[in-house]
Amino acid sequence: MSNQPVLTVEHLALTIGGAVIIDDVSLSVAQGEMLGVIGPNGAGKTTLFNLISGVMTPTTGTVSLEGRDVTNQTIDARARAGLGRTFQTSSLFPALSALENVRLAAQVKLGGATSVLRFPRPNDAASTVARAGLEEVGLGHHSETLAGVLSHGDKRKLEIAMLLATDPSVILLDEPMAGVASGDVAGLSDVIRQVHKSGRTVLMVEHHMDIVLGLVDRVAVMHHGQLLACDTPDAVMADEAVQKAYLGASL
């Protein structure tokens, strides 16, 4: 991990119909860092991801990627600049195989027409990238399995493989453990750990506190649209304001 910030948000704010959703949030994430984003329901975590990824435009403030202001850039332009994102809801094509799903994502990155071929040439560039992505998330043995019949845990891994096929330098994971059976959580967090270890910068919204605290370098705590704390897991756990935000629940 270097100290060079790869993602910076400064004085980010979003007001909708008079309601303040995000309130003056500033933070920066270093190259190769893994940052967890936690906070009670409705705290603004997903909205923060929406502002970073370009799904929403802030009322004020800026988002910069590798020192370049991308605040007014489209989602696609940010993706081309190296920002990748998963959503809380699944973004898979259930009737296509795991390999075909990742292959489509790879085709988008490689350029040219996207097409779904039942028998793609096995060694074209997109297939090669897709197979590597599936191997990286431990789904190599499921390449011909239809995405729709995979377990929730494997679907999440497949979404990560699709993201990897677009070769992002910064990855936003929005509640990757949502809906995943408890027995699959450890395997999925191993995959996320590996993705991070391979040098990518990762931001992750996650409600499973034990998972977050065990994976990340720092934790950002959102509360009522504000950034309450952003520090190491130990420092955040000891922070009184954070404890209060969780209504006295022990973290």
Ligand SMILES: Nc1ncnc2c1ncn2[C@@H]1O[C@H](COP(=O)(O)OP(=O)(O)OP(=O)(O)O)[C@@H](O)[C@H]1O
């Ligand atoms: N487009 C919108 N219009 C109006 N209010 C919105 C909009 N998007 C989000 N909000 C409100 O902003 C607040 C923050 O929502 P957000 O989904 O970012 O919270 P969250 O921390 O991700 O919550 P959760 O953990 O439940 O997913 C909520 O009160 C939500 O109702």
